[in-house]
Amino acid sequence: xxxxxxxxxxxxxxxxxxxxxxxxxxxxxxxxxxxxxxxxxxxxxxxxxxxxxxxxxxxxxxxxxxxxxxxxxxxxxxxxxxxxxxxxxxxxxxxxxxxxxxxxxxxxxxxxxxxxxxxxxxxxxxxxxxxxxxxxxxxxxxxxxxxxxxxxxxxxxxxxxxxxxxxxxxxxxxxxxxxxxxxxxxxxxxxxxxxxxxxxxxxxxxxxxxxxxxxxxxxxxxxxxxxxxxxxxxxxxxxxxxxxxxxxxxxxxxxxxxxxxxxxxxxxxxxxxxxxxxxxxxxxxxxxxxxxxxxxxxxxxxxxxxxxxxxxxxxxxxxxxxxxxxxxxxxxxxxxxx
Amino acid sequence: xxxxxxxxxxxxxxxxxxxxxxxxxxxxxxxxxxxxxxxxxxxxxxxxxxxxxxxxxxxxxxxxxxxxxxxxxxxxxxxxxxxxxxxxxxxxxxxxxxxxxxxxxxxxxxxxxxxxxxxxxxxxxxxxxxxxxxxxxxxxxxxxxxx
Numbered sequence: 001x002x003x004x005x006x007x008x009x010x011x012x013x014x015x016x017x018x019x020x021x022x023x024x025x026x027x028x029x030x031x032x033x034x035x036x037x038x039x040x041x042x043x044x045x046x047x048x049x050x051x052x053x054x055x056x057x058x059x060x061x062x063x064x065x066x067x068x069x070x071x072x073x074x075x076x077x078x079x080x081x082x083x084x085x086x087x088x089x090x091x092x093x094x095x096x097x098x099x100x101x102x103x104x105x106x107x108x109x110x111x112x113x114x115x116x117x118x119x120x121x122x123x124x125x126x127x128x129x130x131x132x133x134x135x136x137x138x139x140x141x142x143x144x145x146x147x148x149x150x151x152x153x154x155x156x157x158x159x160x161x162x163x164x165x166x167x168x169x170x171x172x173x174x175x176x177x178x179x180x181x182x183x184x185x186x187x188x189x190x191x192x193x194x195x196x197x198x199x200x201x202x203x204x205x206x207x208x209x210x211x212x213x214x215x216x217x218x219x220x221x222x223x224x225x226x227x228x229x230x231x232x233x234x235x236x237x238x239x240x241x242x243x244x245x246x247x248x249x250x251x252x253x254x255x256x257x258x259x260x261x262x263x264x265x266x267x268x269x270x271x272x273x274x275x276x277x278x279x280x281x282x283x284x285x286x287x288x289x290x291x292x293x294x295x296x297x298x299x300x301x302x303x304x305x306x307x308x309x310x311x312x313x314x315x316x317x318x319x320x321x322x323x324x325x326x327x328x329x330x331x332x333x334x335x336x337x338x
Numbered sequence: 339x340x341x342x343x344x345x346x347x348x349x350x351x352x353x354x355x356x357x358x359x360x361x362x363x364x365x366x367x368x369x370x371x372x373x374x375x376x377x378x379x380x381x382x383x384x385x386x387x388x389x390x391x392x393x394x395x396x397x398x399x400x401x402x403x404x405x406x407x408x409x410x411x412x413x414x415x416x417x418x419x420x421x422x423x424x425x426x427x428x429x430x431x432x433x434x435x436x437x438x439x440x441x442x443x444x445x446x447x448x449x450x451x452x453x454x455x456x457x458x459x460x461x462x463x464x465x466x467x468x469x470x471x472x473x474x475x476x477x478x479x480x481x482x483x484x485x
Contacts, residue, residue: 151443155419
C-alpha cells in the first residue's frame with residue numbers, strides 16, 4: 001500500500017528493500033577518499049571500449065550485473081529496469097542495457113536520476129506491480145565534457161565554481177518484503193529556477209530545488225533534521241551546499257549538522273583539482289551505492305534522506321540565454337521499516 | 339522560496355569563490371611571455387639561416403602552431419594551459435589548440451561528419467569575425483583615403 005502524507009510525500013507501506021547494489025568508477029574516483037567502498041574500478045576511462053559513450057554504457061551494464069550478483073538474482077528475476085543518464089536521448093542507458101531483455105523505462109532527471117530511478121523502482125515494487133526492479137544511472141567525465149563543454153584537450157580554464165563530472169555508475173536492486181535498508185518514503189520534487197544562468201555554477205542552480213524538496217518533506221512528515229543520521233544531497237558541491245544551508249535557514253530549518261554532499265564526499269577537493277566538487281548522475285549514484293548503502297548495511301548509519309539534485313538545461317537553452325531549472329527528488333532510506 | 343531571485347543572486351555571489359588573480363595573472367604573463375620569446379628565437383634562427391625578415395616571421399608563427407598542435411596530440415597542452423590560462427590561449431598557440439583538440443575529440447564520429455565538421459567548432463567564430471573585422475578595417479582605410 002502506498003499512502004500520501006501531506007501534499008508531496010508518498011509513504012511506501014510494506015516498504016521495499018534494497019536487496020543489492022553496486023558501484024562502478026574510474027581511476028580518478030578511486031584515488032578519492034571512498035576508494036575502498038567501490039565494487040568495480042576501471043583501469044582507465046575507456047573500460048576496454050573504443051568510445052567514451054560505449055565506455056559509459058559498459059559501466060551501467062557492469063553496475064547492474066554486479067548488483068544482481070550481489071543480490072543473488074538473475075535478469076529473469078527483474079520485472080522492470082529504470083535507467084537514465086546525461087547523454088542526448090539517454091544513449092548510455094539504452095545501449096548499455098539493451099542486451100539484458102528486462103522491460104526498460106528510460107528516465108531523464110539529469111544528475112537527480114539516481115533518486116528518480118530509485119523512487120520509481122520503489123513505488124512500482126510497493127504498489128505490487130513487480131517483486132524486483134532495478135534502478136541504475138551513470139555519467140562519464142569525457143562523454144559529458146564533449147557534449148556540454150569543450151573537447152578534452154582544449155586549453156580553456158575552468159572557473160573556481162565549476163564541478164567535475166564523475167566517471168561512475170550506481171545500480172540498486174529493489175525487492176519486496178526482505179531485510180533492510182528500506183525505502184520508506186519518496187518525495188518527488190518540483191522544478192525550481194531562481195535565475196542562475198552560469199553553466200559553471202550548477203550547484204547554485206540546483207540548491208533551491210534541494211531546499212524546496214527537503215522543506216516539503218519535513219513539512220509533510222512533521223520530522224526534523226535531527227531525526228536523521230544524514231541528509232545527503234547529490235552534487236551541490238561547495239557553492240551549492242553553502243547556499244542550501246543558507247536557504248533552509250531562512251525558513252528556520254537548520255540542516256548544517258546533518259548535511260553531506262556526494263560531490264564533496266567522492267573527491268579530495270584539495271588534492272584532486274576538481275574545483276567545487278563532483279557532479280553528474282554517477283556522482284550520487286556511485287556514492288549511494290558504495291559508501292552510504294555499505295554503512296547502512298553494517299548499521300553505522302540508519303536513517304538517510306537521499307536528495308539527488310539535477311540541472312535540467314541543455315546546451316541549446318543556455319546558448320539561447322535561458323536560466324537553469326533545478327530539480328531534486330528525495331528518498332528516505334532507513335534500516336527500520338515503517 | 340521565501341527569497342527573491344535578486345537576493346538569491348547576491349547570496350550566490352557571496353558563496354562563489356573568485357578566480358585567484360594574484361596567481362593566474364602573473365602565470366599568464368610569464369608563460370605567455372615565454373611563448374613570445376620562443377617565437378622570437380625561432381624568427382632569429384630563421385634569419386640566421388638566411389631567410390628574409392617577412393618569411394622568417396611567418397615561419398616563426400608556423401613553428402609555434404606546430405608545437406602547440408603536437409603538444410595537444412600528446413595530451414600535454416591542456417596541462418600547461420591549466421597553469422598558464424590566457425598565457426597559452428592568447429598567442430597563436432591557443433588557436434592551434436582550438437582547432438586540433440576538437441579534431442581529435444570528434445574523430446570517433448568519422449572523418450567527414452566528426453573530424454571535418456567539428457574541427458572549427460571553437461575556432462570558427464574567431465575566423466568569421468576576424469574576417470569581418472578586417473573587411474571593416476579595410477573599408478575605413480579606403481573611405482578615408484588612407485590607402
